[in-house]
Amino acid sequence: MNVLGIDFGGTKVALRVEGDEGRAEEERLRIGRGEPADAVLDRTFEASRRLIDRVGDxxxxxxxTPGIVFDDRVELAPNVDGWSDLDLGERLRAEFGSVTVAIENDVKAAALAECREGALRTVPVGLYVNLGTGIAISPVIDGRPLRGAHGAAGEVGYGIVGCVRRWDASTPTLEEYAGAAVSSGASRWPTTSPPMTSRSWSQPPVRQRRLRGCGGRHSTRSRGT
Known part of the structure; x- marks a missing residue:
């Protein structure tokens, strides 16, 4: 039985067909800067057909894929223009016909692979960390990635960097800083907007600071549950 794997990323697409006898064929496609989602998907389907022709059905x-996967869309996937506007599931089903197609968030899929075959195989509670164009984590409990109420558990790349007094749509996120640094091999943060200083990192949690400002002596120790 041959299977096809397709991994969409922010800058590339990786494809691999593998069969029971160990025969495998693979291709990698580079996503051009500003290349629209439809064009990326069309090139992916062309590559898929080439691989299937070489290995078999x-x-x-x-x-x-990056983003939050729903039945009819993928949200929070800004690295490829128009990716969130695609009905990815429908396009894939139309291309592959009656073949079973499974779609998952890329980090959760990688975490699941580690649970089944890798470092998280015997771990009851673990954490998969993804550092690339996108920044995300996947908590794992009893061999299964934690999805969260809306499928967005672990999307830490959208956290705000540093102390922000006023937020707007242009406020940099962790992914914009760290993702760019990881992709380029940079060893330090961009100089346009420095990260939190050692002083700001050393500030106690907000709740503790508020308690200190209330007067009198207050314990910050957690109560028993």
Whole structure:
């Protein structure tokens, strides 16, 4: 039985067809700067057909993608222009017909692979950390990635860097800083807007600071549950 895996990223697409006998073929596509989502998907389908022609028909297709995966869309996937506007599931089903297609967030898919075959295989509670164009984590409990109420558990890349007095749509996120640094191999933060200083990192939690300002002596120790 042959299977096809497609991994969409922020700057590349990786494809691999593998069969029971160990035969495998793979391709990598580079996503051009500003390349629209439809063009990326069309090139991916062309590459898929080439691989299937070389190895043979596939029984299933597994797809990983940045963003929050829903039945009819993928949200919070800004690295490829128009990716969140695609009905990715419908396009994939139309391309592969009756073949079973499974779609998952890329970091959660990687965490699941580690649970089944890798470093998290025997770990009851663990954490998968992804550092690339996108920054995210996937908590793992009893061999399964934690999805969260809306499928967005672990999307830490959208956290705000530093102390922000007024937020707007242009406020830099962790992913904009760290993702760019990781992708370029940089060893330090961009100089346009420095990270939190050692002093700001040393500030106690907000709740503790508020208690200190209330007068009298207050304990910050957690109560028993």
């Amino acid at each position: 596939v029984a299933s297709v597994g797809v990983s």
